[in-house]
Amino acid sequence: MDLHIAGQPPERDERAAVDSVLGPLQLGKAESYHLQQERPARSQRHLLLPVLHAINSRIGWISPGALNYACRRLNLPPAEAFGVADFYGLFSMTPRPRVLIHVCDDIACLTGGAPAICEHLAGRLGPAGAAKPSDKLTWLRSPCLGLCDRAPAALVSAAGRKSWECALAPTSADALLAAAEQPERRPESPAVAASLSVPQQGQQGLHLLRRVGRLQPESLEDHLAEGGYEALRRAVDLGPERVIREVIDSRLVGRGGAAFPAGRKWEAVYRARSSQPTRYLVCNADESEPGTFKDRVIMEEDPFLLIESMTIAGLATGCEQGFLYIRGEYPLAFERLSHAVRQARKQGFLGKRILNLDLSFDIEIRRGAGAYICGEETALFNSIEGYRGEPRNKPPFPTEVGLFGRPTLVNNVETLVNVPGIVLWGGRSFAGIGTPRSTGTKLFCLSGHVARPGVYEVPFGASLAGLLDLAGGVAGNGRLQGVLVGGAAGTFLSPRELDTPMTFEGTRAIGAALGSAVVMPFDDSVDLSKILLRIAAFFRDESCGQCVPCRVGTVRQEEALSRLFGGHAEGVGQAPLQLAEIGQVMSDASICGLGHTASSAIQSALARWAEFSDLRQGSDPED
Amino acid sequence: MEKKKPVTQDSFPFIASAPSPTVPVPPGPIPAPPPAAPRNEVALTIDGKTARVPEGSTLLEACKTQGIDTPTLCYLENLNPVNVCRVCVVELEGARTLVPACSRRVENGMVVRTDNERVRLSRRMVLEFLASSVDVSTAPELQSYLERYGGQPERYGPAAPAAGEPEAGPAGVHAAPDGLTAATVAQPVKIDNDLYVRDYGKCILCYKCVQACGEEAQNTFAIAVAGRGFDSRISTEFSVPLPDSACVYCGNCIGVCPTGALMFKSEYDMREAGNWKESEQQRTDTICPYCGVGCTLTLHVQDNQIVKATSPLDQEVTRGHLCIKGRFGWQFIRGKDKKKSS
Structure with missing residues (x-):
């Protein structure tokens, strides 16, 4: 492929941003940049997303100079790299102020004080996203930030040489403006006690949350003192096949939403070893479903538990490389996990000789950049590989053809952190918890x-x-x-x-x-029509745009809803039928789960609308 | 220090073993490739009838053997199926959702229904979605499908006023709907070169032009899908005009476009002037006059003038794809001074 890269050479900052990921460019004998790569340039496309993150946090947006330089280094056509960058909500392809306030106005925050914050900011800074690039800061509306337990929430970020990101919740317009006023200094995160997110903290009978609040999330020593890596040792003693047997016996099913039996995936990936020696483990930490924050709490409060769980899964299924894909809106979890991976590597719990045995497994953490769809497993693979986060058609399933075309085990964070318990107590005792079909x-x-x-x-x-x-x-x-x-x-x-x-x-x-x-x-004071419109808008924003039923269906769904609730004479009568048909084509003919479920909440609410209306009318009007 | 060896003929043994310039031609007929091993047959049921097709066929191919005309938009026989338009969906027993016929491979014992209420609804909705959001005036195939499935795109309300040039802002932001109109992808036509016109208000995002520009034909990668959701669009980097992009003007994107969003400038101008008469055009196959590859050209002739050049999709050499010369290099025939230009 002959690259055609036009435009100016990169500015110093732009070059530095790209080099921070790819290493400095060594100009030598060959003139062409990409001949300098140690590995074939084509195999480095997976570094595109990390490079884009580096550009965005240094420059504040994806500038042509930086993108073109990145394309040269990665041997990528600029049109493709542009298409990838433009896919993600946290990146901008046009100049913008360096300091950004992302205010969550999704369903939990909508009833939890977000409208007042938005109104205040609009009064001070103008409409969302309207600032000129030369302005100091701007604010944007954001889909769910996964801080619903502490609504209203916001994410503040400052680009530059010392860039930072900070999630603030609960917050106020004044607190946000104060944080944004000092872009050179990361705001002190108000000390948030773990008990705020985990009200059961310290109670008896907890299993996954048992250690929350009892250990320093940064401390490997604490992890070890609280029984850490006992499960890994046990798993190594048992050997891969016994571990997989226990997971099957536990009848653990996936906690990410699809509820697929975990053991079956493990077994399939393990079995593929003869034909495909290279296989991957992927931990899906792209928790973006509005209202969901369980994985964030685990990652922030007990990061080593997840790292240990991934190690067990990797060793059991024979994957030597694990990827942890975490959503871009979780800066604290990213930090703590990165720290945990470094610590574990240092102490011989990750890397070439785990526990001083001939066992090898390592973890690479990748950050998403504002795309709900990347929580769909095949979209997540594409995102890691440096492509647009568009889901792939299934079959083939990830256990056959997954990340980089290899058999891949994908598990959600919560699914994985169940594994140490299964290994320690045995699958059958785990299966004794809960109900026969929902164990644990x-x-x-x-x-x-x-x-x-x-x-x-x-x-x-x-x-x-x-x-x-x-x-x-x-x-x-x-x-x-x-x-x-x-x-x-x-x-x-x-x-x-x-x-x-x-x-x-x-x-x-x-x-x-x-x-x-x-x-x-x-x-019963909440106007549910507003919640439904927000959900419809969410799916319109988050549809990847690949298939017609979802790309246009989510738009028509939002329009039909606003026709219904807006009471416009024309078409109100038609709206319910239209909504039902739109829902059906989306769930029948879309490529992935986003389209399949994009009408679910709306249809279920409309089916119960009379009940909800009665309850609302029974209550005293507010205002 | 090692002594440098003198350079002799022996340093380059391959020179001695190189074939002599006159390669002898073996006598007799040209050997034929060994016959391909017969593919196993797969039996499946389509609309109640048993169909037997070779292993590895798609459901679309299997339907064809049964004489079933399956609508397709993003499918083209010379490209890998991307199954994004979803107009070819069929019902497969045991599957939770409908499946795309264009890419799903046949399996023994499959039970497929291609024309029940559920399938018809999905196809109608997909066609309505497209016709209500995209200008399909130059997509006769899509229009005929719309009629076949009884689609009523106007029921989503009048078209919203065109939003103008799509902006490359952050993904996932849009203005709330007004509750009256239906959003469309209407936008100004892009005319930034003399060879072809890009009218993305007619684009159904079938991905075919991106495939043809990229690794499935031209390997130029001048265009890609950018944006997200309804704001997805075909774009060069930072929406630069084509002359500033990597485009080499092979025109293979026009060759695969199913809706006329990409069009020869000559055709576009004639349509604008009301002179485009497709029914009066003759098609004549010939061989491209330029290089030694020998691509088959189909010349579209109206009023004794060539108005566009294509290549048949089933042509062995081209698979429907051409280069700038074959695609556009016929204008010299219309030159005023033929001697000078030939």
Whole structure:
């Protein structure tokens, strides 16, 4: 391929940003840049996303000079690199101020104070994203930042040589402006006690959250003192086949939303070893489902647990390289995990000779850049490989053809952190917890109108009412209108359905899905039409745009909803039928799960609309 | 220090073993390649009838053997299926969702339905979605499918006012709908060179031009899909005009475009002037006069003038793809001073 790269040579900062990832360019004998690469340039495309991150945090946007230089270094056509960069919400292809305030206005924050912040910022700084590049700062609206337990939330970032990012929650317009006023200094994160996100902290009977608050997340010593790496030693003693047997016996199913039996994936990847020696492990930490923050809490509070779990999974299935793909909006979790990986490597728990045995496994952390779709496993592969985060058609499934075309084991964070327990106690005792078809304990994300929002761990089997009680009952005005279960891709349930068991089979029985275990109640003062419009807008924004049913369907869905709620005479009568048909084509004909579920919450709410309206009208009007 | 060896003929043994300039031609007929091993057959049921097709066939090919005309838009026989338009979906027993016929491989015992209510609804909706958001006036195939499935694109409301040039802002931002109109991809036509016109208001994002520009034909990579969701679009880097991009004007993107979004400048001008009469055009196959490859050209002739050049998709040499000379290099025939230009 002959590269055609036009434009000016890179400025010093632009070059430095790219070199910070790729190493300095060594100008030597050959004139062509890409002849200098140690490895064939084509194999380095997977570094595109890290390079784009480096450019964005140094320059503040993806400038042509920097992108062209990156293309030269990576031997990539600029049009392709542009298409990839332009895919991600955190990057801008046009100049913008160096300091950004991303205010979450997604469903939890919408009822948790975000509108007031947005209004205030709009008053001070003008409409979202409207600032001139020469301005000092600008603000943008953001989809869910995964801080729903501490709504309202925002992410502040400052680009430059000493760039920083900081999530602030709960926050206020004044706090945000104060942080943004001093771009040279990262704001002190207000000390957030782990107990704020984990109200059960320190209680008996916890398994996944047992150590939260008891250890310093940065400390490998604490991890070891609290039983860390015992499970890895046990797993090494047992050997791969026994470990996989235990995972199968545990009947652990994936916690990311699709509820696929984990053991079957492990076995398939292990079995592929004869034909495909190179296989990969991917930890899906792109937790972006609105209302979901369980994986963030694990990663922030107990990072070594995840690293150990990945190591067990990698050694058991014979993957020597693991990738941890974490969403770009989790700066603290990224920091702590990066630290944990470095520490583990240093102490011989990762790398070439794990535990001084002939065992090799290492982890590379990759950051997403603002794309919900990259939580879809095949979109995630494309994102790591340096392509647009567009899902692939299945079959073939990742266990056959996954990352870099190799058999790949993909597991969600919560799924993986169940593994040490399974290894230590045995799969059968794990299967004894919960219900026969939903084994183990489950993390639930409670936010919205509950008294004590946060992540709760319960053995499978608790009812929806039980979970709400655990979190202190319905807050707001205390009168429940409905509960969103499973996130934006989930289902609205009415107060009538509170005795639904929150298990995979229990939710399935009523046509709902556990999804990412979001439980978000709304009191009867909430105008649910606004929530539905926000969900519709979310899917329109987050559709990758590859297939027609989802690309156009999410647009038509939002339009039909606003026609319905706007009460426009023309077309209101048609809107429900249109919405039903749009929902059907999206769930039947889209490529991936985003399209399949993009109408789920809206359809479920409309099916219960009469009930919700009665409840709203029964309440006193606010204002 | 090692002594330097003198350079002799022996330093280059390959020179001695190189074939002599006159290669003898073996006598007899040109040997034929050994016959391909017969492919195993797969039996499946399509709309109640048993079909037997070679292993590795797609459902689309299997449907064809049954005389079923499956609509396709993003599919083209000379490109790898990307299965993004989803108009070819069929129902496969046991699958939770519909499956794309163009890329799904046949398996023994599959039970497929191609024309039930569920399939028809999805196809109709996909066609309505496209026709309500894209200008399909130069996409006769899409229009005929729309009619076949009874699509009513106007039911989504009148087209929203064109938003102008799509901007490369951050992905995932859009203005709230007004509750009256239907968003479209309408935008100004891009005319930045003398050979072809890009009218992305007619683009259904079938990805074929990107494939043809990239590794499936030209390996130039001048264009790619940029943006996300409904704002996705075909773009050069930073939307630079084509003359500033890597484009080599092979025109293979025009060759694969199913909607007329990419069009010869000559055709575009004639259409604008109302002189384009496709029904009166003759097509004549010839061989490209330029190099020794010998690509088949199909000349489209109207009023005794060549108005465009294509190549047949099933042509062994070209597979429908040409280079700038074959695609555009016929204008000299119309030159005023033929002697001078030939």
